[in-house]
Amino acid sequence: MIVLGIETSCDETACALVRSDKVILAHLVRTQLKEHQMFGGVVPEVAARSHLHTLYPLVQECLLQADISPEQIDAIAATTGPGLIGGVMVGASFAKGLALGLDKPFIAVNHLEAHALTPRLTHDVPFPYLLLLVSGGHCQILIAHGVGHYTQLGSTIDDAVGEAFDKTAKLLGLGYPGGPALESQAKAGNPNRFTLPKPLTHMAGCDFSFSGLKTAVRQLIESTHPMTDQDRADICASFQKTVALVMISRLKNAMKMLADREVAVGTLVMAGGVAANQYICSAVKEFAQKYELIFVAPPLSLCTDNGAMVAWAGLERLQMGACDGLDTSCRPRWPLQELTPSMEI
Ligand code: KG4
Ligand code: ZN
Numbered sequence: 146m147i148v149l150g151i152e153t154s155c156d157e158t159a160c161a162l163v164r165s166d167k168v169i170l171a172h173l174v175r176t177q178l179k180e181h182q183m184f185g186g187v188v189p190e191v192a193a194r195s196h197l198h199t200l201y202p203l204v205q206e207c208l209l210q211a212d213i214s215p216e217q218i219d220a221i222a223a224t225t226g227p228g229l230i231g232g233v234m235v236g237a238s239f240a241k242g243l244a245l246g247l248d249k250p251f252i253a254v255n256h257l258e259a260h261a262l263t264p265r266l267t268h269d270v271p272f273p274y275l276l277l278l279v280s281g282g283h284c285q286i287l288i289a290h291g292v293g294h295y296t297q298l299g300s301t302i303d304d305a306v307g308e309a310f311d312k313t314a315k316l317l318g319l320g321y322p323g324g325p326a327l328e329s330q331a332k333a334g335n336p337n338r339f340t341l342p343k344p345l346t347h348m349a350g351c352d353f354s355f356s357g358l359k360t361a362v363r364q365l366i367e368s369t370h371p372m373t374d375q376d377r378a379d380i381c382a383s384f385q386k387t388v389a390l391v392m393i394s395r396l397k398n399a400m401k402m403l404a405d406r407e408v409a410v411g412t413l414v415m416a417g418g419v420a421a422n423q424y425i426c427s428a429v430k431e432f433a434q435k436y437e438l439i440f441v442a443p444p445l446s447l448c449t450d451n452g453a454m455v456a457w458a459g460l461e462r463l464q465m466g467a468c469d470g471l472d473t474s475c476r477p478r479w480p481l482q483e484l485t486p487s488m489e490i
Pocket of ligand 2: 256281417449
């Protein structure tokens, strides 16, 4: 089976064709970076219009790359939430139109589930597994019991971790998106120079909070005059180390919660855009090894938003016999716990 996956929930127009034997036939991502850079962040209206212009030619290019005709597609999957609703509607409407025109099933994909299932595309990860989902819009720890079946153990009560990276980078004048720029600056910095707060880490459970850390970094930046390149690198390294320590503290508590619930997992999966961060990834990997868990993080190109993850999530749902009606609504908010396979074929 071949599924076309369409992703338009933020500032990446992406599509991919994935086969059920886990072969990615085509995989294209057009970033809107340049269009948003001058605003220092994603402008929803600009994003939606850009998706509208880019999507059709991108899907055509995808078919060419895979060397298949539209009739050879077995189903069309699109992100229908959560995300910036204008962009989500562009992608979902396009997918529904294509599904109708080709008389193929349409599959509504939750963007978070797409991130969550990606490790099963790249590796053989059995359910249940522990999932650290860290992106620009989300920061959660979940148990993935099966397709459409997740238990949230903790979540952020304010900012997402990628957002904290982006805002810190913006304060340091590193441009947008901040995560990769901050990581690259941190390489030349001393992670032990500044001690920053680790909100909520003294508490039970595994919720996250980043607003206190963000404020502390802002105050540190404002009080560092003049700021040398070394100061900037040290702030980045200290910030990144603090985020890694927060992750580890929360994961420790998650392991306790798993034991209390008598859930045995063999794998710790890190997914979402922040999984591209090598420093945090190494810290989480080390943690997994300590707990004798297999550590899995998808390769970089599949960690940040892409169409292959949507196609794969669509495939997993399709293989369970699920598909969705063309009247399926798009949802700006759509927690993973609310997922169910919607309609049997
Ligand atoms: O998953 P994603 O592409 O989009 C969302 O669903 O949010 O994640 C984007 C986020 C951005 O906040 C970006 O700054 C962050 O992931 N990110 C990173 C790195 N690469 C991307 N954060 C830290 N270090 C990185 N290397
Ligand atoms: Zn994402």
